[in-house]
Amino acid sequence: MIVNRQFRLKRRPHGRVERADFDFLESPVPEPAEGQAVARNLYLSLDPTNRIWMTDMEQYMPPVALGEVMRGGGIGRIVASRHPGYKEGDLVSGLLGWQDYCLIGAPGELLPPAVIPDGLPIPLPTLMGACGMTGLTAYFGLTVIGEPKPGETVVVSAAAGAVGSVVGQVAKILGARVVGIAGGRQKCELLVKEFGFDAAVDYKAPDFLAQLAAATPKGVDVNFENVGGTIMEAVVARMNLYSRMPLCGMISTYNEDTAPRYDLRPFLMKRIRLQGFIITDFKDRFIEGSMQLAQWHMEGRLKSRETVVEGLDRAPEALNMLFDGTNIGKLVVRI
């Protein structure tokens, strides 16, 4: 019997995710009924939002129920199909879950996975990163909400992460001055040397505020916000009149049981536009965005970095890398 290993949510984590928050169970690989298909999962995407799905706070999708397979994005290959939309061998991308095999078309499915091109000169982890959902998050959040103009200053936090590294590179392509915020000297060097940022600021350095001020002599026109907390407050203090703040995430606070709170007076006084978004808001434009990102990538203008963790069983511990900042670029698990 071929076994399907699954992480099922056992209890809602407090603070960091622990292996004991899940049951890691084995069951037979499901047989597709009429209208269903089965994918062998190849890669699992680990994203900050996974941590939100584990909570029961008000959120943009239903929380993962206790006992349910942990929700997660991934890439897989169809191994059996009785579904008209998928044929054996198709490469698919979507919410495949923290498991070896995904039953597609099952009751309660939130979004059907999408068939993606097989044979592009783009590695699968990159198709999940700079050229996938992560890249689209950066691309639409920056261009549609941030609207950077040439010469403006764009600041992005978690800049060495999957979204941040794309935000910075796209902002450069659009002619902005780009400042990345990341933790530690190594990441800051990577931002400037590998990803072409104009400046990088180390939030772990004692002179973080002075570094930020020096890197943004004309203030901040777009703050692509990924982390929240005191880093965000430092950037908001430097935001200009009529500046924009795409609110993509607040990862620094997702392990907290109570959310931090913020002063909104600067948003009034400086007429800042704050707009929260989730990548599915832009689903009607995914084709456009994907093709643009792939083109820039193939032209060498958009670099991608991935951190690949081996083995499904390591998914819970690997997720904590996002919060510890020990990954660079897109974090994926090879199943």
Next chain:
Amino acid sequence: MIVNRQFRLKRRPHGRVERADFDFLESPVPEPAEGQAVARNLYLSLDPTNRIWMTDMEQYMPPVALGEVMRGGGIGRIVASRHPGYKEGDLVSGLLGWQDYCLIGAPGELLPPAVIPDGLPIPLPTLMGACGMTGLTAYFGLTVIGEPKPGETVVVSAAAGAVGSVVGQVAKILGARVVGIAGGRQKCELLVKEFGFDAAVDYKAPDFLAQLAAATPKGVDVNFENVGGTIMEAVVARMNLYSRMPLCGMISTYNEDTAPRYDLRPFLMKRIRLQGFIITDFKDRFIEGSMQLAQWHMEGRLKSRETVVEGLDRAPEALNMLFDGTNIGKLVVRI
């Protein structure tokens, strides 16, 4: 000698404004030099933002300096002019200050007053309220930032105030369902009976949250925010996916030395667009807005209420009415 009485800021208030925060001085009426004019002030506009100007927090204009005449909007009549833009008898509107006479064209003037039409069938207090800067604040904040669509639910706080009462009426004209938040039964009745709101919610009532929920069965699509604090949080909790929040003011917090702080997670999860604004952001469209408001007013579709306090010397105590909620509609001082 004709005397010019002036309130000059003596110290920055803590909490409520006190008469002792000002010096009330007498001096000769200034003689205009070449390029200057003198206006006799007729009405003084009292606005929540006056309280901000008295502080030295980061704000959208320079704070009023200690010793300086208190800044304030007003309407006056030119009594002497050596300025090519004004002639004796002109009616002017602008930052005339808390004084009997204003010297126009003096060094350090922030904005020159505008000449306004004399002889429209609109009383002067209304030209400062529903058909003046206050009305423009409501009109542009609602239409440009709030963008209510017919059938959507618009909530406005401080709804019986100068801005709020216009927001609600304009939202009704645009086809929205309009819910006003105000303090006390009398104001709530006024909102429905006089201003035509669909519902009014009393924030002083013990069942405020239940009233708000009952009045917004389909949630909130536009929250025109005037007050901040716990009232704002209650409305944000009911805001819909992709809803908009023009941030006009946070009056409930202006008497506090430290600003309250807010959870931004709902803005992310519900993809709320928050946009702070100040009326001068729309100055290129003032003619359009003024004519539209005047038309609606003359057609009887936009009602205006004013609270007129007699006597310049009462300006400091009258300002507190805004914070106590004891005014209805536009609050002005007749000088």
